[in-house]
Amino acid sequence: MLHGFTPPHRFLHYLSWPQIARLPDRANTVIVLPVGSIEQHGPHLPCAVDTLIAAGVVGKALERLPASVPAFGMAPICYGKSDEHIHFPGTVTIDGDTLLRTVIDVGESVYRSGFRKLLIVNGHGGQPQVMDMAARELRVRHGDFVIIPHFTWRVPHVAGKFLAAKEKRLAMHAGHAETALIMALAPETVNMQEAVAAYPPEFPSATMSADGRPACAWTARDFGPSGVIGDPLPATREQGLEILDSLADSWVKAITEFHAMQWVVRPDVSWGTSHQSGDIATP
Numbered sequence: 001m002l003h004g005f006t007p008p009h010r011f012l013h014y015l016s017w018p019q020i021a022r023l024p025d026r027a028n029t030v031i032v033l034p035v036g037s038i039e040q041h042g043p044h045l046p047c048a049v050d051t052l053i054a055a056g057v058v059g060k061a062l063e064r065l066p067a068s069v070p071a072f073g074m075a076p077i078c079y080g081k082s083d084e085h086i087h088f089p090g091t092v093t094i095d096g097d098t099l100l101r102t103v104i105d106v107g108e109s110v111y112r113s114g115f116r117k118l119l120i121v122n123g124h125g126g127q128p129q130v131m132d133m134a135a136r137e138l139r140v141r142h143g144d145f146v147i148i149p150h151f152t153w154r155v156p157h158v159a160g161k162f163l164a165a166k167e168k169r170l171a172m173h174a175g176h177a178e179t180a181l182i183m184a185l186a187p188e189t190v191n192m193q194e195a196v197a198a199y200p201p202e203f204p205s206a207t208m209s210a211d212g213r214p215a216c217a218w219t220a221r222d223f224g225p226s227g228v229i230g231d232p233l234p235a236t237r238e239q240g241l242e243i244l245d246s247l248a249d250s251w252v253k254a255i256t257e258f259h260a261m262q263w264v265v266r267p268d269v270s271w272g273t274s275h276q277s278g279d280i281a282t283p
């Protein structure tokens, strides 16, 4: 069914419009939008990894969320901006402008439905910039709309304790952590007999960004023919279940805090007639 990993009673699209209209506190109800991608993830993982992770982690969190916290999950945006992977079959990409317009349009629909808190949980490392831009645009349009553009892995989790130092430093795609998590979320899609490791060369420090990632533009084929950037071989399902557990708990906390949060609300600014008529003194 369409709800996927999200428990049916937390899936927004299973409500009718009168049920949505009757929700007691729409302004403080947290709407969670998972955003993923469909792009190659090496020979051992399905192309749907980022969508599975975003929707899977959100679903797990909504499953555990206390009943006192009003929140609903939306169907994920499955297609993302994946042009760094277009040299591999199976990758589906939409350009940044299309994705930006899509997220803004979905956000506008959430606002029009009376909700004022939108949490975007993006699972693809190639598009946080687009989420930031969409969130800012929605905020400019609506002074009473609070939008948090977030990243699935950017909350506390335990993956680090399983990863070797080299993996922490150089892995970026379809490596140990992602593979373990997919083993937990969708084990039937993983084919470990095909798994290979591939590391990029050490990056010159001048090309590194503050978060330790290469700041120069890259495409996946720059790092080898497999599409893997990391070492998936040590991954196990048990590790994945632990990682999923920690991510879900952190997202429960994030959703709970977002529900309680009361952020700045500004009425639309009216410049008034004095400005329009020109109140700058002329000598």
Ligand SMILES: [Zn+2]
Pocket: 041, 049, 050, 123, 124, 125, 173, 174, 178
């Ligand atoms: Zn990925």
